Amino acid sequence: MFNSIIAIIVSYLLGSISFSILFARGLRKIDIREHGSGNAGATNTLRVLGKGPAIAVFLLDIAKGSVAVLIGLWLGEGSEWVPVACGLAAIGGHNWPIYFRFKGGKGIATTVGALVIWAFLPTLIAGIVAILVIVFTRYVSLGSMVFAVWLPILFYLFHLDAAYIWGALAVALLAIVRHRNNIVKLLNGTENKLGSGKKGEPHGA
16 A cells, blocks of 8 residues: 555655756746646647757656556556556646646646557557648647547447556546637637647637
């Protein structure tokens, strides 16, 4: 039990490392949360800092989600719930980072990192569907939500253990909550598409 608690705490602290904020401070001496969409994530990094930093942020955010789950598998003493809890803790850390006044991103890349360790194939399928949605609509926020919502469905269809299905359901609900403003913009037809608008203007994801 003690090891499991340590694993979850470490996962949250790991998730709280916001690479988007750190890159923006290091490269431009700005707070990325005050630019673009105001979101501390890879998509806004692309808009504000460019492709190179955005790719680095995306991969590092994925890595911290994966590492958190691996810590849970290592210290979880065989429990399926501990790696699930560690993945959710890392996502929570990304969204509400203790190091940055609890204002972070929306956690999609970190979610991907956690989920590829939980269950690679269902996550890959959901990711392909999400990419297709983004390619055809150019709405990153819509693709992110489609990805999240498909997860519990696919996890159930693949007959995964209950811990992972519940974890995927939690991920889906969290993604919807974090994208609630984007949902309103999508319904109103005011959500900006990827590649549209100027740097510094509000964007969707």
